[in-house]
Amino acid sequence: MSTPDVDALPQSWQDVLPAGPSRRGFLTLSGGGALAALLAACAPSVDATATGSGQRGGTLRVGTPPPPTAVDPVTAYDGTSIALYQLVAEYLIWLDEDFKLVPQLATKWTSDASGRKWTFTLREGVTFSDGTKLDADTVKATFDRLLDPKNKSAALSAFATVLEAGGVSTQGDSTVVFTLERPFSDFPYLVSAGNYNAVVLKSDYAGDFAKRGIGTGPFTFESYNVSTGASFARNPKYWDTPKPYLDGVEVRFYADDQADLVALQSGDIDAQFLSRPALVEPLGSSDGxxxxxxxxxxVIVLTLRVDQAPFDRKEVRQAVAYGLDRPAIRQAIGSGLGDLGNDHLFAPLFPAAPTDITQRAKDEAKVAELLKTAGLESLRFTLTFDPPNKDYAVTVQSQLKEVGITVDLDQRSSKEFYGGDQAKDTPWLFSTANLVGWVGRAVPSQLIIPMVKSNGIWNGSKYANEALDAAADAYDAATSDAERREQAEIIAKTLHEDVPIIVAFWSGAARAYNSGKFRGVQAHPGQYVDFTTVSRV
Known part of the structure; x- marks a missing residue:
């Protein structure tokens, strides 16, 4: 994958691009190897067949759970569906493994002085797999579709308060203009792979992607069976020649993670879309x-509802936070991958993440002191969750029992947990305490705006703080790295003190594959899929 054309970005974006060596290097390499990997990552992409590092052709067989809903880029939210349509359709901007912006269907983007008007220039000569030309009207139609509430797009939460229906216009065939509701310097991320529903589709798209999935991407949708899998063929019209190197991709559905893993170990598949770190980490480099x-x-967030007892007292929320052994949770739930969390929403992967807030750690004496200050001799509460977070819930229950806090577990089916009326009684937003898994986001605002801003669309804690709201708005409007860090510190310290949410650790991402047959398969922090440079060994 090529690196971003920094010169094509406005100065404000050069200020805030992630800096320093590749974060992949810290996880997989050491010493000179890390430097070599960094230099390789910064080099232009080349044809694997020209370097002798791989061979063109072959079909990559990939395992994954079946998608729980229709494979529709407008409404899909699950990892399998997203991976399937990312093989076929593309974004204005891609994100690499460090969440850096990479030009894809757009070659450059600039904002005006107000930070509210963003102009994107489209790549010339791009066509959809059926020969239809990509133009500005097609891109406008894509975002008009996503912004129309009647389409129930999963992208609406990302655009909330930033871009509304009617905010997209064109200038000729190759220029698209987005007029925002307020200044938002991270806006390019909202039309990138960071907003995973924002793939560009044909103007006449009618929700039939699994039947006639047409995109500008490296592969074409050949067949789809909701029970067994899907197949994809190399797109001969792909604009980024000579990619892709594969002839095709065959996707097979497996009922659970264990079955998917067995298929990889037995050779029935060559790679996974959604590797579970706890299962694949022990494999190392065994059996190829x-x-x-x-x-x-x-991140899996432990949400505490601040508008009702017992968590209407800050000291009670802090007591729960001090009762947790974060390294042990990371080991038990994340197989040791990822970074420790500190009860705010700036993951270490985010460039503006504060580094001077003391890491919260388990402290039994502090727990007792805080509960006493709150006037409680003991604490008991119910923790609600769905099956994927059962192990996390049991771990929390066990750890808090050690410091004298009793946790009653309330497991619901995923359908029930996320069901009900989203405005008044759905468990994931209205229970006293709950566990919710959030997929990786490219920028912190995608977590802060819906989760902890006053009246946020997914504010399960019911937390409201005017100072945090103001700092979040200032962060969004900031155009320099220094200003971003200043506002990020205000937000992080406020959340760390008030504890409407507990972040024990930020997950690492993994992707397992057969290295004896294929090379170029990479993990991605957002679990995104780019197989354009995968080749046979």
């Missing part, structure tokens, strides 16, 4: 299986 790993911004 390699596990690529990166830092991520994925």
């Amino acid at each position: 299986i390699a596990v690529d790993k990166v830092q991520s911004t994925g």
Whole structure:
């Protein structure tokens, strides 16, 4: 994958691009190897067949759980569906494994002085797999579709308060203009792979992607069976020649993670879309299986509802936070991958993440002191969750029992946990305490705006703080790295003190594959899929 054309970005964006060596290097390499990897990552992409590092052709067989809903780029939210349509359709901007912006269907983007008007220039000569030309009207139609509430797009939460219907216009065939509701210097991320529903589709797209998935991407949708899998063929019209190197991709659905893993170990598949770190990490490089790993911004959040007892007292929320052994949780739930969390929403992967806030650690004496200050002799509460977070819930229950806090577990089916009326009674937003898994986001605002801003669309804690709201708005409007760090510190310290949410660790991301047959398969912090440079060994 090529690196971003920094000269094509406005100065404000050069200020805030992630800096320093590749974060992949810290996880998978050491010494001179890390430097070599960094230099390789910064080099232009080349044809694998020209370097002798791989061979063109072949079909990559990939395992994954079946998608729980229709494979529709407008409404899909699950990892499998996203991976499937990312093989076929593309974004204005891609994100690499360090969440850096990489020009894809757009070659450059600039903002005006106000930070509210963003102009994107489209790549020339791009066509959809059926021969239809990519133009500005097509891109406008894509975002008009995502912004129309009647389409129930999963992208609406990302655009909330930033871009509304009617905010997209064109200037000729190759220029698209986005007029925002307020200054937002991270806006390019919202039309990138960081907003995973924002793939560009044909103007006449009608929700039939699994039947006639047409995109500008490296592969074409050949077949789809909701029970067994899907197949993809190399797109001969792909604009980024000579990619892709593969002839095709065959996707097979497996009922659970264990079955998926057995298929990889037995050779029935060559790679996984959604590797579970706890299962694949022990494999190491055994039996020709390699596990690529990166830092991520994925996170399981323990939400505490601040508008009702017992968590209407800050000291009670702090007591729970001090009752947890974070390294042990990371080891038990994340197989030791990822970074420790400190009860705020700036993962270490985010460039503006504060580094001077003391890491919160388990402290039994502090727990007792805080509960006494709150006037409580003991604490008991119910923790609600769905099956994927059962191990996390049991771990929290066990750890808090050690410091005298009783936790009653309330497991719901995923359908029930996320069901109900989203405005008044859905468990994931209205229970006293709950666990919610959030996929990796490219920028912290994608977590802060919906989760902890006053009246945020997914504010399960019911937390409201005017100072945090103001700092979040200032962060969004900031155009320099220094200003971003200043506002980030205000937000992080406020959350760390008030504890409406507990972040024990930020997950790492992994992707397992057969390194004896293929090379170029990489993990991604957002679990995104780019197989354009995968080749046979």
